[in-house]
Amino acid sequence: MSSGAAPDPTQAVQAALAAEHAAVYGYGVVGGRVGDDRGSEAREAYDAHRARRDALERTVRDLGATPVAAAAAYALPFPVPDAAAAVRLAAELEDRVAGVYSDLVRAAGGALRREAAGALREAAVRAVRWRGRSVAFPGLAELTTSAVSRTQ
Template sequence: MVAPPPAATPTEAPTAPPSDQPTGSPSAGPSADPVAAAAVTALQGALGAEHAAVYGYGVVGARLPEDQQRTDARTAYAAHEARRDAWQRLIGSLGATPAAAAAGYQLPFAVTDAAGATKLAAHLETRLTTVYADLVAAVPGPQRGAAADALRDGALRAHRWGAADPAFPGIPEPLPTPTATIP
């Protein structure tokens, strides 16, 4: 990824929030519970990432030939729509208004052929693992299982699309620590 959420930065208004922040109100309603507010904010971020993934898979599918890869892209597209819808319902059940999708998204690179589409799909899924690792850390126990499932699903799809397999998907690799030498 080049910094935007799963493939994209909203292109709507010049005052759009940073790409890793949810669009829409993260408000948890009248409650001032900081844990609930943090969970809703993280859920809004996941919802925004799924909105961008759905958009991105539209681009992916348009650039793939009618073969197994396009079938895989359609399956991923449907999975992201279902996950997006589930987050919308959950956010609504917590008393917040689910963020709407942007009118369009800026892709992290040009996608002009099947190779670019495959690279974008790997990029989308890799970015989602980061979003979902953050979500696992932010939500309370009842929602943590769904967030962990989303993280696992994203990591598996990223692998299928050819992304590198990190030791802990969604968590950046630590920088190497210099080794001390004893004279």
Template sequence: MPAPTRRTVLALGALGGLQFLCGCTGDHSHAADKAAEDTDRPLRLRQLAATDALLADYDAVLAAAPADPDRLADQRDDVVQHREALARSLPASPPSASPGASASAVRTVADLAASERRTAGLRLADLAAASPALARTLAAVSASGAAHAAALGDTGPVAADGPAPSATPSPSASPSGSATPAALASADSDALQAALAAEHAAVYGYGVVGAFLPVGPQREDGRAAYAAHQARRDAWQRLLATGGVSPTAAAPGYRLPFQVTDAASAGRLAAFLETQLTAAYADLCAAPALRAQAAAALRESALRAAHWGADLPALPGLAADPAPSASAT
């Protein structure tokens, strides 16, 4: 899918097609590609081992006849897709032999949820050392794992387990760690501008969402998401401005991807916004100085999308999305 122009990413509906250049360019030399494969190989092998262990946990719980086997089977199918993505560029190999229910320490759905959350943290452990392409994959797989854990009842924090980047900030925190303005390369700055443009659109969209939600928990959820996106937008603006880069401005107005007339359609818009934001943050994960923050933003948007009822793909932010598009007004 072609990358959009800077003007296009200002479009609320066009977020569905967001594929920024830094995440999908193909002009690397063969030597650079080979070097990236060599660097990624031990990381991919380590992540495959973790994936095979998670698949064994699913098999153990499914063998115990859980109450909702269809949900578990669907999530297991996602994990199989995770394995395929992580095995890319490696010699073909089947999953490790499952130890079976009798050998697995995981017995219950709660155990499985905790295993999903821990494995999501393991994905982040190799984020800093990975090539841009693998970093995007790891962040997407981690976000999917966090969504799986939440769907199974474990909403605990996901933190890198191992020699990984420091814990990522919450949406209200300013970017920190290695992501200093002086460290931002030109491509990183461009990717950050695209993420900022997406946040501008999300803030506008949530303003519409909140107007149609009834008083109560739904409206409070909408307000919390609106505030989180405002804070994330402001953090990106500060980071760019401090580095001497003029932050992308919000468009004067945005055309919605579909008409919002009630609480149900407002919820669909919120799910749409969050799902499409994952694309911006998957691309931002390719920026070495911003990976921890981008992975956190990707995960948070994936979790919010699921909360609003979105049917997330196995690789949030990386899968094609046939959502409708529209232009800024």
């Protein structure tokens, strides 16, 4: 925020809600392509994102706003023809969710900030499980991207 103005918590919550909508959609794709060995992991992540989505909808209403609606479909970042691509998609979904929760941590205070930090941590842990390795700064895309590219 170069203007020095504090980020708007309502906008940050709405962005997190939009990311959770996209994650729920994305995990529908992951679940349909991932191998049987990781199917329960995909279902658990799907359920976790649905729960976070529902909680964020309540939070948006509590803040006096109308929750952003889910889109009918979402563009995937790459084709997902097989289990390996599904695993990559799951890690990407978690990275994206971690990014918006990082923004929410910066924008919020109190209980909302603690909840956002918990969601960021959960997304980072799921990303590590899917990817098989960690990144230096989960939720901070500009740092994560450079750290990942150096390790590949």
